[in-house]
Amino acid sequence: MSHAFRELLRKVGSGTHTSEPLTREEAAAATRMMLLQEATPAQIGAFMIAHRIRRPTGTELAGMLDAYETLGPRLQSIAAAHPVTVLSVPYDGRSRTAPLSPLLALLLATANCPVVSHGGDRMPTKEGEPLIDYWRGLGIDWSQLSLAQVQHVLESTGIGFLYLPSHFPLAHGLVPYREQIGKRPPLATMELLWSPYAGETHLVSGFVHPPTELMFQEAIALRGITHFTSVKGLEGSCDLPRERTAIIGLGAPTIGFERLTLHPRDYGFEGKNVALEATPTFVEAMLTVLAGQPSELMQSTLWNGGFYLWRCGSCRSLEAGIQEAKRLLTEGLVLQKLRDLQQAATPLQLAH
Template sequence: MSNLFRQLLKKVGSGNHTGENLTRAEAVTATKMMLLGEATPAQIGAFLIAHRIKRPTPEELAGMLDAYNELGPKLQPIAAERPVIVLGIPYDGRTRTAPISPIIALLLAAVGQPVVMHGGDRLPTKYGLPLVEIWQGLGIDWTTFPLAKTQEILEKTGIGLVYNPKHFPLNQSIWNYRDQLGKRPPLATMELIWCPYAGDVHIIPGFVHPPTEALFQETLALQNVTKYTLVKGLEGSCDLPRDRTAIIGLSSNTGVLERLHLAPRDYDFTTKNVPLETTAELLAQMQEVLAGKPTELMQTALWNGGFYLWRSGISPDMRSGIAKASELFTTGVVAAKLQELTQVVNSQEESTLKAT
């Protein structure tokens, strides 16, 4: 048993009257001790559930991020005209609505806006469809690349995915506890704003509960992150909903969060989300989008693509962003980006085989 961790556990687990918040430095220590297995399983499980009940502070989340930044992987800066977008999407995936983020990543990369994603396999508590399975279905298996190869792919194509089981195995050590507890600990919240990229970034995390927005804003300020977009998206992702007004927080030069409300009907979109059926059906729908076909998922792609093209500064407003997205899909530019990515990945795999 670690007596040091025991003291940190007592602070967060002593209840409303005598419990205390951790300092940023203490949060660093606690997170590192959990990731490195220096605390016992009983201590780790107790801490995770106690901290969930207490709720994290910005200082605690900032400390957790400090620990991840120290122990975790970092893709190195690439030559780019715009800050690299880092998408923060819940690691436990999607179960109800069709995700569109990989298609939007291809769209953005096709016009020179690099995108970095991160995550792993099917994980608790939802065990939903993760990013890596979608990419595998599109012909890109990020699970096979060492970080150096992912770096090369990012440099050549403007797209990269940090695959935690391979690139950050310490992170995976906590997932068994999450499964046994049946609840997401604050670490899952922190991971949405974790940035595995060392250069100039535009962080775009999704969230569900309104208090999370202010928590993210204060935590990112402590991390000196000034460019971010906070999206109350589908199932906590960065995907804009179509069944309701999209609620979005935009960073500003003044430090005051700017509020943006986008109603799909104002832009002539139907107000319904595309349900997630089987993975095979989703992949077939994505191929139709890449082929420029006017499907329901295409509506989701245009709605999200228009917003992200505008937010990236590629298009001057939402309507022109939507028109630009439509053009990129129907003329085959996005499909060509996937083909380019596939060719680069295949060349990387050939180089690896030759080296071995």
């Protein structure tokens, strides 16, 4: 048993009226002890559920991120025309709507806006299909690449993906607790702010509830992050919805924080969000989009791709971003990016 961890557990788990938030240093220490398994399983499970009940603060999230930075993997800085966009989505996947992250990564990288994502296998509590499986369907198995090989692929194609079980096994070691406590722990919130990239980044985080975005703002301010985007996206992801107004937070050194609301009907994209399908079926639908063929998934990709091309600095306006996304897809340039990615990754996969 860790006596040091027990004191931190007492602080967060002493009840509604007497519990106290951890300092940034204490949150970092608690996270390190959990990652290193210095705390016992009973202590880790108790901490996770007590911390969830009390809810984390932005200061605590900053401390947890400090621990991830200390113990976790880091992709090194690459030469790029734009900062690397880190697309952070819930690790436990989706249950209702189709994920756009792989298509957005390919589209942005085609426009010289590099993208890094991270995640693991099927994970509690939602147990949705993980992004790694969609990438496998597209011919890229990130789980077969070492961190150094992911670095090489990022440098050569502008796309990288960190796979928890092999690239951050310490964090993967905490996944069973999610199933055992039956709830997302605050770690699941913190992961939406984690950037496993050492260079200049544009952090994009999805959220569901407004208080979560407020925690995001506090944590990233403490961490010195000034270039970020927060999206009230589909199922907590970075994907802009088509059935409702998109609520977005914009952060940049020159503007501070600004609120942006986008109405899809104003741009001709109002409609139903694409429903989640079995992975093989959805992979085929993604390939149809990459072939430039019209579909509801293409409409969702253009709506999202146009926004992110503008937000990442590739286009001067949202309207120009939408037109550029359409051009890149219909002219086969995004499909060529997938082929370039396959060409870069396949020999590394086979050599694993």
